[in-house]
Amino acid sequence: MTVPGAWYLVLAAVLFGLGATGLLIRRNVLVMFMCVELMLNAVNLTFVTFARLLDDVGGQVSVLFVLVVAAAEVVVGLAIIVAMFRRRAAATADDIHVLRG
Amino acid sequence: MIGLLADVVGRVSDQATTSTTTIPVPCSISSGGAKITSVCSDTNSLHISVAYRSILPVLVLVIGALALLAISAVLPKRSRPGLYALLTVAIGGLALIASVWQWSDIGNINAHVPAGAQAALNYRLAHQLTIGQQVFYDRFSVLFMALVSVATILGAMTTDSYLRREGLDGVEAYVLMLMAGTGAMLMAASAGLIMLFLGLEIMSISLYVMAAYHRRRTQSGEAGLKYFVLGAFSSAIFLYGVALVYGATGSTQFLEMANFLGANSLSHNGILLAGMALLIVGLGFKVAAVPFHFWTPDVYQGSPTPFAGYMAAVAKAAGFAGLLRVLDMGLSTQQANWRPAIWLMAVLTLLVGSVMAIAQRDLKRMLAYSSISQAGYVLVGLQAASSTGTAGALFYLFTYTFIIMGTFAIISIIQGRGEARNDLGAVRGLAKRRPLLAAVLLVFLLAQAGVPFTTGFLAKFYVIQAAVQSGQYVLAIIAMLSAAIAAFFYLRVALLMYGTEGEAVAGAPGVSGGAGVSGGAGAGDGSILAGLQPIPSLDGATATATLLDPPAVDEKVRLPVAVALGICAAFTIAAGLSSPMIDFARHATTLFNLK
Amino acid sequence: MDDAPFRPWLAVAVGGGSNITYVEQYLPILLLMVVVGAFAGGSVAGSRLLGPKRPTGAKEGPYESGIAPRYGPAARFPVRFYLVAMIFIIFDIEVVFLYPWAVMYRQLGVFGLSEMAAFAVVVFIAFAYMVSNGALDWGPHQKRGVPATDQLTRSTTSTVRRVPRPHELLLGVGPISMEDYPEPEEPAAQPAPSP
Numbered sequence: 060m061t062v063p064g065a066w067y068l069v070l071a072a073v074l075f076g077l078g079a080t081g082l083l084i085r086r087n088v089l090v091m092f093m094c095v096e097l098m099l100n101a102v103n104l105t106f107v108t109f110a111r112l113l114d115d116v117g118g119q120v121s122v123l124f125v126l127v128v129a130a131a132e133v134v135v136g137l138a139i140i141v142a143m144f145r146r147r148a149a150a151t152a153d154d155i156h157v158l159r160g
Numbered sequence: 161m162i163g164l165l166a167d168v169v170g171r172v173s174d175q176a177t178t179s180t181t182t183i184p185v186p187c188s189i190s191s192g193g194a195k196i197t198s199v200c201s202d203t204n205s206l207h208i209s210v211a212y213r214s215i216l217p218v219l220v221l222v223i224g225a226l227a228l229l230a231i232s233a234v235l236p237k238r239s240r241p242g243l244y245a246l247l248t249v250a251i252g253g254l255a256l257i258a259s260v261w262q263w264s265d266i267g268n269i270n271a272h273v274p275a276g277a278q279a280a281l282n283y284r285l286a287h288q289l290t291i292g293q294q295v296f297y298d299r300f301s302v303l304f305m306a307l308v309s310v311a312t313i314l315g316a317m318t319t320d321s322y323l324r325r326e327g328l329d330g331v332e333a334y335v336l337m338l339m340a341g342t343g344a345m346l347m348a349a350s351a352g353l354i355m356l357f358l359g360l361e362i363m364s365i366s367l368y369v370m371a372a373y374h375r376r377r378t379q380s381g382e383a384g385l386k387y388f389v390l391g392a393f394s395s396a397i398f399l400y401g402v403a404l405v406y407g408a409t410g411s412t413q414f415l416e417m418a419n420f421l422g423a424n425s426l427s428h429n430g431i432l433l434a435g436m437a438l439l440i441v442g443l444g445f446k447v448a449a450v451p452f453h454f455w456t457p458d459v460y461q462g463s464p465t466p467f468a469g470y471m472a473a474v475a476k477a478a479g480f481a482g483l484l485r486v487l488d489m490g491l492s493t494q495q496a497n498w499r500p501a502i503w504l505m506a507v508l509t510l511l512v513g514s515v516m517a518i519a520q521r522d523l524k525r526m527l528a529y530s531s532i533s534q535a536g537y538v539l540v541g542l543q544a545a546s547s548t549g550t551a552g553a554l555f556y557l558f559t560y561t562f563i564i565m566g567t568f569a570i571i572s573i574i575q576g577r578g579e580a581r582n583d584l585g586a587v588r589g590l591a592k593r594r595p596l597l598a599a600v601l602l603v604f605l606l607a608q609a610g611v612p613f614t615t616g617f618l619a620k621f622y623v624i625q626a627a628v629q630s631g632q633y634v635l636a637i638i639a640m641l642s643a644a645i646a647a648f649f650y651l652r653v654a655l656l657m658y659g660t661e662g663e664a665v666a667g668a669p670g671v672s673g674g675a676g677v678s679g680g681a682g683a684g685d686g687s688i689l690a691g692l693q694p695i696p697s698l699d700g701a702t703a704t705a706t707l708l709d710p711p712a713v714d715e716k717v718r719l720p721v722a723v724a725l726g727i728c729a730a731f732t733i734a735a736g737l738s739s740p741m742i743d744f745a746r747h748a749t750t751l752f753n754l755k
Numbered sequence: 756m757d758d759a760p761f762r763p764w765l766a767v768a769v770g771g772g773s774n775i776t777y778v779e780q781y782l783p784i785l786l787l788m789v790v791v792g793a794f795a796g797g798s799v800a801g802s803r804l805l806g807p808k809r810p811t812g813a814k815e816g817p818y819e820s821g822i823a824p825r826y827g828p829a830a831r832f833p834v835r836f837y838l839v840a841m842i843f844i845i846f847d848i849e850v851v852f853l854y855p856w857a858v859m860y861r862q863l864g865v866f867g868l869s870e871m872a873a874f875a876v877v878v879f880i881a882f883a884y885m886v887s888n889g890a891l892d893w894g895p896h897q898k899r900g901v902p903a904t905d906q907l908t909r910s911t912t913s914t915v916r917r918v919p920r921p922h923e924l925l926l927g928v929g930p931i932s933m934e935d936y937p938e939p940e941e942p943a944a945q946p947a948p949s950p
Contacts, residue, residue, distance in 0.1 A: 068407075075400055082393055091389055098396035102403050109407035118406060121354050123855070125399060127848050128361045132395075134841045135365045136388050139372050141837050143381045208866055226880045233880075233887035 067108040074101035088140055092133075099129045211290035214297035216262060217255040217305040218345045221312070224251030225338040232331035241329060245320035245720065248334040252312035255341075259305040266299050285415075289351055293413055296351045296485075299748040303554055304348030304481050308341045311473045311561050317724035318466040318569040325577055326374065326464070333373060337470060340366035344478035353402040353412040353439075353490075356482050360398065360446070363478055364391050367471055371463040377579065383462025390445065390455045398442025404435030405490075414490035421493040436498055439486055440505075446479030448532050449539060450508035457520075460528035461582070465575065468524060469568025472531045473561040480538050480557055484550060487542065495545050502543040503635060510536035510642035517649050522582050523571055526649060527564075530608060533646055534560055540639050541623040544630040547749045552622035554745040559607075559615035559735060566728030567604045569721055570597060590657040597717065598657045600729045607732045609650040610643045614736040622742060838890045842882070849878050 078097035085091050103122045110118025212219065228247060235243075269287050273280050288297045295301075315337050323329045343363025350356040368391060372384020402412065408431040409417045426432055441452065448456040460468045487498055513533025520526040534556075541553030574586050574597075591598040607616035620643060627636040717725075735741050856863065856871050885891065 075396075078396070079393075082389075088385070088389070092392070095389075095392045095396055098393075099399065102396065102399045105400065105403035106406065109403065113407070113410050115410065117412065118403075121402075121406070121412065123851070124354055124358060127851060128358065130844055130848050132361065132365060132392060134844050135368060136392065137837065138841065139368060139381070139384050139388050141834060142372065142375070143385050145834070208863075222877075226877060229880050229884040233884045 064108050064112045067104060071101045071104040071108065074098075074104070088144070092136055092140070095136075096129060096133070099125060211297065213262065213265065214290040214295050214301075215346075215349065216258040217309060218342055218349075220251060220255040220258050221338045221342045221345070224248070224254070225335045225342070227251075228331050228335050228338070241324060242320055242720075244331045244334045245316050248316035248338065249313050249720075251338065252309050252316060252341075255312070256306060256309035259302050259309055262297075262302045262305070263299060266297065266302060269297075289415070294351050294355045295346075295349050297349075299744075300481075300484075300554075301345075301349035303558065303744065303748040304477060305345045307477055307558050307561055308344045308348075308474055311470060311477075311565060312337060312341045314562075314565045314569075314724045314728065315466060315470040317720040318469065318565065318572060321718040321721050322464065322466050322572045326579075328374065328464075333370070333467075336366045336370050336373075337467075339363075340370065340470070340474060344474045344481075347478040348481035348485075350482070350485060351414055353405065353414075353486070356485065357395075357399060357402060359478070360482065361395060363475065364395065364446075367391075367467075367475055370467040370470070371459055373467060374464045374579075377462070379462035380464060381462075383459045386455055386462075387459045394442050394445030394452070397438050397445075401435045401438030401440075401442055404431050404438065406435075408432035408435055414485060417490040418492055421491070432494070433497060436491055436494060437501070440483075440498065440501060443479055443483045443486070444505060447476050447483065447535050447538075448509075449505045449535060450512045450532065451505070453509070453512070453532050456532055457525045457528040460531075461522055461524045465524065465568050465572035465579065468528075469565045469572075472527075472564045472568065476531065476535060476538075477557045477561065480535075480542070480553060483542060484553065488545065488550060492545075499543055499545055502539055503632070506536050506539035506543055506635060507638050509533065509539055510638055511645075514642045514645040517646065520649075521584050523575075523584060523586065523653075524568075524582055526584075526653075527567060527571070530646060530649070531564060533642060534564075534608065536642065537620060537623050537639060540627050540632075540635055543632060543635060544623075544626040546626060546630050547746070548629055549623070549626035550749040551742065551745040552619070552626045554748055555622055555742050556619040558741060558745070559619050559732070562728040562731045563604050563607045563616065566600065566725055566732070567608075569725055569728075570601045570604070573597065573717055573721065584653065584656060587653055588656050588659065594717075597725075600725050601657065602654050603729045603732055605650040605654050607736070609647040612736075613733065615732050615741075616736070618736055618742070835890070835893065838885075842885065842890070845878065845881075849875070 075098050078094040078101060081094035081097070082091050085094065103125055106118040106122045106125070108118075110116060110122075224247070228244060228251075231247070232244070266288075269284075272283075274283055289295075290297050316334060319333055319337070323333060340363045343359045343361070343366060346359030347356055347363060348359075350359055368384055368388040371387045372381050374380035405417070406412050408426065408429065409420045411417055411420065421432075445452040445455075460472065463471065487502070491498060510533055513529050513531075513536055517526050517529035517533065520529060538553045538556050541549045541556060543549070544552075571582070574590065575581050576586075587598075587601070590601070603614065607614035610616045610620045620639070624636045624639050627633075627639065852874065853871065856867055860867055
């Protein structure tokens with residue numbers, strides 16, 4: 060039995076939604092960042108699924124680039140988080156309140 | 161590279177089935193990036209010709225950034241101050257020269273276009289769609305490359321004195337600025353969504369670090385963190401839009417997308433619409449359009465001032481370049497779907513930006529909201545979906561670069577060490593202390609307000625003209641209304657600078673008593689500023705006190721900043737009187753009409 | 756499936772027609788899962804039952820890369836751990852880009868080699884910059900990195916606690932800050948030079 064491609068798309072959409080919801084709800088900055096990574100991986104799944112459905116390898120090449128960019132973003136993002144939260148035990152978004160709004 | 165990789169991978173998997181008894185023709189990819197013309201096997205190699213001339217300014221910036229890193233690795237720390245800034249200005253200048261050369265080179269290409277629609281199309285595809293079909297070599301890209309080069313030159317000039325004053329001097333800021341410029345150039349030159357995404361990320365990641373650059377100010381770290389989280393969120397949304405559009409149209413390249421959508425009409429276009437919406441949302445974050453603008457005031461307020469100016473100029477321009485490419489080129493057949501969305505975004509952006517700026521008392525927050533409303537005008541130009549609209553948008557972005565970088569440069573001068581004075585009171589009486597600086601700031605404020613004889617007026621005129629020409633009368637009226645509302649807070653700053661009350665309280669040294677000051681405020685404020693009194697504040701005395709204290713900060717204007725300000729002001733007035741810029745902008749859009 | 760093994764006691768077929776899947780070909784996977792679970796569980800149970808029980812303070816405490824945790828998890832940590840991890844990720848990404856080229860390097864010839872060399876040079880220059888700034892210096896000495904002008908009281912010598920020697924543990928000596936053992940440092944940098 061082959062899994063229909065639409066199921067993968069639905070799974071990716073659900074993952075993307077979970078990641079987006081998690082990003083908006085959670086307070087720990089590291090968890091927020093993990094939700095961003097979840098969203099990016101959902102996008103990767105979408106790319107690969109469409110590459111399979113369209114029989115076009117360009118989607119898989121796009122995944123390569125997206126993975127690399129996500130990793131670079133991880134490096135920079137964690138550097139910013141480390142610089143901000145070095146002196147605190149827990150990294151919560153509630154702590155960044157000097158700039159209102 | 162994606163087309164290259166895809167073709168190569170696909171062909172290699174077939175090579176086992178083809179015979180090589182014939183004379184092996186070397187497989188090659190033409191400079192236009194067409195498919196591989198023959199079999200690639202182990203015995204012959206790929207001949208790939210890469211048109212480096214299409215990314216010449218990008219190469220200049222990248223090699224320049226690497227050279228800066230290498231030089232800084234070799235030199236001892238705290239060597240000759242200002243060296244890196246000088247090198248960055250030189251690199252930016254080289255990039256500008258390269259983009260000017262590119263402009264004339266494209267003129268050559270345009271002069272040799274063969275007659276006949278199909279032949280012309282093939283010729284253009286061969287010469288202007290380069291590097292594996294990922295980079296467009298047209299005047300649209302070149303205009304943005306010139307814009308980014310200019311912004312880099314101005315940014316390096318203004319960052320130098322700021323960094324030295326704050327004790328943050330080092331090579332990193334300049335390298336980040338160059339890399340952000342690289343990303344912006346690639347975004348504008350992109351011919352496909354993946355290239356657009358790569359440029360977007362290169363630029364954004366550099367800007368995240370630049371926003372958090374000031375280590376000792378908590379506001380800077382917070383700005384960087386907020387920008388990072390929201391920027392990463394918007395990049396992920398944009399990328400999901402890319403994936404959905406890829407799935408709906410079968411390709412990430414703008415031309416192929418447009419061809420597919422023009423040839424077929426989708427019966428179930430839900431995925432395409434969803435992808436389009438997500439693309440607009442993701443790019444809307446970058447340009448700070450209104451439902452997605454919440455990061456802008458905090459980030460501009462917290463970032464180091466010259467970097468906030470760079471962000472306002474370059475990130476916005478690059479974001480709009482992306483929007484123009486995606487919507488006008490890739491999804492041009494879907495105009496009926498995205499024009500209403502852009503219409504709504506433009507209206508909200510214009511109104512919210514203008515109205516919210518009135519209530520701000522921090523200069524940088526006020527400028528952030530004002531730049532949001534300026535983005536609304538560019539959205540008006542985008543909404544027109546015509547070549548005049550695009551020309552107007554390009555003109556607006558190019559001239560806005562000078563204005564906003566000049567304004568932030570002046571703010572970085574008057575705010576003092578450690579960014580002590582960012583509030584409106586810092587400009588009070590500036591005309592008495594620094595008449596030339598106040599005059600330059602006045603020019604920029606009037607340009608942003610759209611007063612005639614400045615580029616701001618011409619820019620607004622062109623976008624509103626485009627809107628009227630395409631029948632969007634309501635949008636044009638709202639744009640003019642927003643200009644009138646925005647004039648209020650621009651002129652308020654101008655009046656604070658030139659107000660005569662400044663000298664009355666300047667004589668009171670180190671005013672700290674609230675009561676005495678507000679009493680002086682009541683007596684000193686004449687009819688000119690009476691209209692400004694009802695600024696809502698929690699503590700009336702403190703508000704007026706901050707408005708009245710003359711700042712006691714060092715406002716020495718160093719030479720590079722003075723030169724930069726001079727350039728910005730001169731351009732703003734000169735191009736406002738007679739502008740060949742609009743012709744350049746019109747030339748920069750001609751490629752759009754051919755497809 | 757022509758080469759399905761003949762095991763009539765496990766002849767379960769799912770689906771019909773041309774989509775028959777013989778379930779027994781997944782039997783090795785199930786067996787592997789069982790073996791893995793048994794091995795892991797058995798190892799833990801075995802070490803718990805058969806090992807000697809002589810807990811000391813040092814053994815029961817959490818392991819933190821050699822730094823003795825005297826007062827619980829440190830809220831701040833030497834950032835060089837993060838720097839090393841970051842440099843690793845960057846080079847890992849570079850290797851990811853080397854894989855497609857490695858598959859097709861023969862066909863790509865000199866052009867591919869020069870392009871990949873340029874890519875490697877770009878990453879290398881960034882690496883050289885990092886090394887020259889002391890990002891990879893390991894140990895309490897900071898050779899090239901000059902602290903910022905307002906370093907205040909924090910430096911690596913104040914945040915890194917030297918591992919106490921055994922005789923100090925017996926004597927119950929507290930955390931030994933490196934400030935008690937000052938090392939010759941480079942002279943602090945000049946404040947921002949006035950123009």
